[in-house]
Amino acid sequence: MAAPGVMEAVELGDRYEIVPSKRLSAFDSGMAEAYAATDRVDSSRKVFALIAPGHLANRGLGIAPTRNAAGNYLMWPVASGIVDWPVGVEGSEVLWGRRPVFIYGIPAGEKVVGANNQLPTLNESQLLKNYLQPAVQMLRDLVLIGLPHRAIRPQNLYYQSGNGGDIMFGDCLASPPGSHQSAALETIDAAMADPIGRGGGSAAEDIYAMGVTGLMLYLGRDPVANFTDEQIINAKINSGSFSTLAGGEKLAPSLAEFFRGVLCDKVSDRWTIKQLEGWMTGAHFNPTLPSVPQRASRPLKFCGVDYLNKPALAHGMSRHWNEAIALLTSSDFDNWYKRGFGDEKAPDKMMRIHGLAAAYGPQSGIRDRAVSRFIIHMGGHLPLCYKEIRTSLTGLGAMLSHYYERKEKVQQIAEAMRARLPHNWFEEQPNLRPEEMQLRRSLETVDKVIDRQGPGYGIERVLYELDRGTPCKSPLVADYYVVEMADLLPAMDAAIPGAPHGTLPMDRHIAAFIATNMKRLMDNEMIALANRNDEILYRTAILRLLAIVQRVHQQYSLPRLGQVVAEMLEPVIAAFHNTGMRDHIRSEIDKHAKECRFDEMLLLLDGEGSLKKADNDGFAAAIQEYANLERGRLWLTGGGLTDTARVRGIAHKVAATTSALACSASLAAYGVFTMLF
Template identity: 30%
Template sequence: MASDQQGSGTAGAALLKERYEIDPTQRLPDLDMPQAEAYHCEDRRGSGRSLYALLCRADMPLRVGAMRSLKGVQVPGLLTLVEYGIVDWLPGQRRQMAVVYERPSGGRVLPRPGQRFDAIPEAQFIKRVMKPIIQALQEMSQRGVVHRAVRLDNLFWHDQTKERLVLGDCVTAPPGYNNHVVYEPLYFAMANPEGRGQGYSKDDLYSLGICFLGLLTGRDPAHGWEDNDVIRAKLAQSTYASFASDNRVPLNLIEVMRGVLCDDYKERWDLENVDLWMNGRRLSPLQPKPPKRAQRPFKFEGVDYFTCRELAHAMASSWDAALSPILDGRVEVWLRRGMEDNETADAISVAVRLSQSGSEAKSGGDYTVARVLILLDPAAPLRYRELRVTLDGFGAALAAVMMQKKQIRLYAEVLARDLAKNWIDAQGIYSPELGHFENQFKDLTANLQTQMIGWGMERCVYELNEHLHCQSPLIEKEYVSEIRELLPALDRVSLKIDPKTKPVDRHIAAYIGCKWERDTKVQFRALNENSSDRQILGMVSLLAVLQWRLGPPALHGLAGWIGAQLAPIIAGYHGRMRRKELEKEVPKLVRKGSLPELYNLLDNQEERQRDNDGFAWAKAEYAAADQQCRALEAGKLVRDEQAEMIGQQAAAVLSVFVAIVTVCIVLFMRIM
């Protein structure tokens, strides 16, 4: 997803796909989303459409898959997503995701939280509200997208006549992230906003039912409600009883309201049911079965609780205080005597015993509390201290905390202790979806336990978030969202980075391992070796494979960055002449910008074998010479004594000979 250069029309403007010019000086705060700012946008081709752009937060996971599916979709009840992509955003001095929409001229239904607005008359409700919104949800469902941002402050009037409502943006934040808990079904309301998960069209209908209450009364249904009070109200009684009973729902809408606001997911109306109802077929939604109540309450933190779900929610909210009544058996006794639920009591007894044995006994009881809460309320999200996520929302939640530089310890502990498996087992049923989650979390646990570079929690976050841009501090501002953008991004930042910094850190390695599994096993093994020269050579090889497969043909900046770190590899050659050759050839290839050629030079197998053979021959010669020297040194004194003796004997013989010759000459002269 390549970005575009700055627009030439307005100074400092960002240009998206060489067509849409986003002006950073023209803010549109009335169209802001909670996680994205709105700016004026112009189409350079002069289409005549009124447009605006949302600049997304860089530290928030986005729904890029939904962007792809909804781009260009024109349906009466939905804002048209015109284009999306990465732009160079000067105000933030970074690259960011921008999403361009057609601009609604009628404004928001709810401009500010708690503000009163004109209610929609009952006679016009189906035409102005239900038909366009249901049609939009049907179109999205056919494209495999769930909106998950259905709420009053995200409904707009399409034009100034205010005859048609449209749903607003749903791609600039994780599913359900910005929804008040009033709009969320109970199993999502109890989760952290970032961990609510994708959900289904039935969950959109639930949120839409809450919107219907507001549109019929002209009041914000979330106004004055605290999150915990909403959850407790929905646990104590049904959503319809908690929110619809006081809002005087018109008689002809009671049926559909009960259907879409049903707390039991299986019994809640789907899009087909609503469509049948709008076309005149009357249905009878089943009334939710009230939860089983205990004969005697369980007192926790001074409050009496009569149902397992209410008790589980209270214990999750007071985590540390929950351990004592679990360990001393009060919860088990209450289940047997008050709830007459021996099956759950037995399961909790086994869970407590197992969780308090071995290494888990040293965990401070967190694992014990988590397992017991799963058994008390299997329908609730997975809860572990402050962490509350659905299995589907685990990936977005992990991405959010990692992008915002928060602690990920709780996520690692959830994986290490296999709590997802405990949650799946507690559901009591098998489905393909649960089977998928079981296999997925098994793979995540294996990644976590592999602490080598390229794995760990970094690998987990990319495996769970297909479109997450690389979170390496080296290139995070470059917004690398596709593997082919990685090397150009490293090339751009090469002049800003300390040359001693390695171009491949844990995030980049994990990103490559997730996005490009081909031809890299050998490279990752080398990256995790102990010797620095092998690590650097593995890094060069890994990046060289990417340039060879994906381009670009020249990476001068990155090649120079890598070239400054090659000293250990060159020093790894034994031959002085070979080292001098490398020191001469490396700068040439760096200027050329070719990582494959650089790698081939550094790891030429023939040259390396020749160097190793020469080194082995030199070592053998050195050893032989050294042995001779040592032998000579060991026999030195003996040879000196023998030489002295032989010399003395030779000298004696020579002196006798000289004496004899001298005597003979003297005698001869006298005779003569």
């Protein structure tokens, strides 16, 4: 993650130093990489840093500073934030960006999992005292702040001290939730999803993972280590998680009760924290029967496997997409679905699914949409599946963000959303979790923007709407981990020296990021930004957006951005007609660029402003005056004074006038003469 050979230390605040050249891979956590760090204030304290991925939202940044560590049973960061970080090398130059970081104290004890991934074996007493008691307390503490751990696994456990005794749980903040869990440790629906698309989950997923981890520690091994992920999921669907993971093992009666309770596949029947605490103090609960799907009257063979229930077939179809398309057109599937489960309404359901697949989306994708809708219908709470996409609804934003550079995956996600497959998934659920209900409301916004073509809309807007913590992916600032509007303008200012000359401080990602994160509607500004063919309107619209952001966050120490904006506005200035006014505006723009006052620049250049109005009025008057002069010139050059007809007419008029005057003079002279004589 860090550029190799960078010796310069990186600072977090005034207290911690991180050394990019010193990796501590033993403390890596999922997608987060560990590096050596020092505490300037307390040099005796041994700490390390976890650098989180720079392309994904990170839930820990907002949570870590709000509380202290959860007792002694959970590693909790002593500091966190976003730091400058070397992200690459270009020639002899180190390229710097920004990354999320969490500072942890180095555990006093060893990792629970030894060399070669060797698991210890805990007896019943040790499991209860050293593992389950710390686990229940840790989960209780996390429930109080509404934070699922989502990284409970043997490889993320440490001893409190030495190589035995009480166990503590490792980092849960630096990597996306559930992204590094094996299929054995995840519930059926989460295991089926792409690891990056498993979503935040809840305490119910943590209780399940705690149970699987406890079983592995009790057995001293992973009971499904030789299974593929597909085999594990199929076995869990067909036989239940408890039977798959512990069915063949000899367990003490009290432990069998515990593992049945926490490994129940039906969330409503799975033990809660309260039940766990009751069991720890001696309470007993009725055995929870495995929740297995309804079996068909006869099996359906698909890709060499016999399927006897709908969820298992749905999972198989999601893994073998092209074969699933062929399956839906076969009489075998038609007969199995209609006659295998005693459902009189099965033909109507099939007709409805095919009808909806045809109703939403282009003709070319009907078969893919039909497969997806059948998987949703048969799978219950299994993930949304479409071609290569398998994701929980709450993990859809992380999925889109993670695969954003892979156009085929982005296209598939967009197709699934345009086909209203997320809506279909919600409609098939008997109950929704609070986080799913909140996402359902977000989809209403997504529906309005996904097909709009202008800046601030489209798939870029969908990306930021689905997960508000997603960093801005504009090529200009992608390395600077901009998740807050307050960081946008400073990041642009810092990124400008590395950008090609002439780069404008706006693109579709920046526009979508602003439109999503501003606390008011930005439709008018986005409409103005869509005038890409009108260079004057487009550049003025960019200035207006930057001015709005600056007005909210009051950031003015942006010298490089100010200069780039001034250069960007040169065509806008050149569009003024009055030379003196252009010189005046250019001088004012240069002054405001040094102070980075975008509002003041906008006042000078606004198409509705007084300067533009005066320039337009003056230009209109000049045009009229020029037109008048041009008409006079054309008249003269066209022989207006020497035209024969005109000269003859004038001569006749002059002769008549002269004659009249002569006559009048003669009459007057005659009158005088008669009076005198």
